[in-house]
Amino acid sequence: MSAAFPDVHTRRARQAELKRDLEFEDTLAGEHLRFRTTWGLFSPRRIDDGTRMLLERMEVHADDDCLDLGCGYGPIGLTLARKAPQGLTTLVDTNYLAVEYSQRNAEANGIRNVECLTSNGFSRIRDRRFDLVTSNLPAKVGREMLQTYLLDAHEQMNPGGRIYVVTITGLRRFIEKGFKDVFDNYDKVKQGREYTVAAAVREPD
Numbered sequence: 001m002s003a004a005f006p007d008v009h010t011r012r013a014r015q016a017e018l019k020r021d022l023e024f025e026d027t028l029a030g031e032h033l034r035f036r037t038t039w040g041l042f043s044p045r046r047i048d049d050g051t052r053m054l055l056e057r058m059e060v061h062a063d064d065d066c067l068d069l070g071c072g073y074g075p076i077g078l079t080l081a082r083k084a085p086q087g088l089t090t091l092v093d094t095n096y097l098a099v100e101y102s103q104r105n106a107e108a109n110g111i112r113n114v115e116c117l118t119s120n121g122f123s124r125i126r127d128r129r130f131d132l133v134t135s136n137l138p139a140k141v142g143r144e145m146l147q148t149y150l151l152d153a154h155e156q157m158n159p160g161g162r163i164y165v166v167t168i169t170g171l172r173r174f175i176e177k178g179f180k181d182v183f184d185n186y187d188k189v190k191q192g193r194e195y196t197v198a199a200a201v202r203e204p205d
Contacts, residue, residue: 074102
């Protein structure tokens with residue numbers, strides 16, 4: 001049989017291999033975590049450089065109520081939950097599979113001060129208020145979606161609350177304008193060749 005057309009046993013073995021969960025461990029901002037992921041989720045085999053850069057530069061208080069917007073399988077949100085044991089960290093994503101894996105990873109790491117929800121941005125968490133909002137924003141984020149996220153975040157952040165995002169460096173001016181338009185302030189926390197971490201504060205009304 002031609003190598004281009006493997007037999008049924010080979011195909012089934014390959015199919016089973018691809019469906020098997022991926023597992024790895026890593027230390028993020030001083031917190032050692034175990035992750036179970038799968039193909040189809042963002043960066044399933046390792047923590048991406050943007051996420052690591054973001055986590056290393058966020059100010060997190062022990063009693064912060066945190067939001068991880070677009071949580072994937074949970075590396076940002078679960079790290080925040082460890083850093084803020086007296087607060088509640090909410091992880092949301094539009095992808096139900098990502099939320100499922102976030103919940104599994106929270107349980108596997110014994111992290112209980114979290115909730116994982118399928119939500120289009122803030123749609124399912126309108127009753128929450130946050131001290132810290134963060135996101136690894138995709139490069140394809142559009143102007144309208146960014147504005148929606150930032151306006152919703154501002155509305156649901158406590159006075160003095162912080163927002164941190166990481167994006168590809170090519171979007172830094174776009175993010176700067178968005179932060180200044182909505183929060184009236186902007187801090188370029190760290191700019192690298194590939195990624196930039198930016199932050200803003202919700203000033204008291």
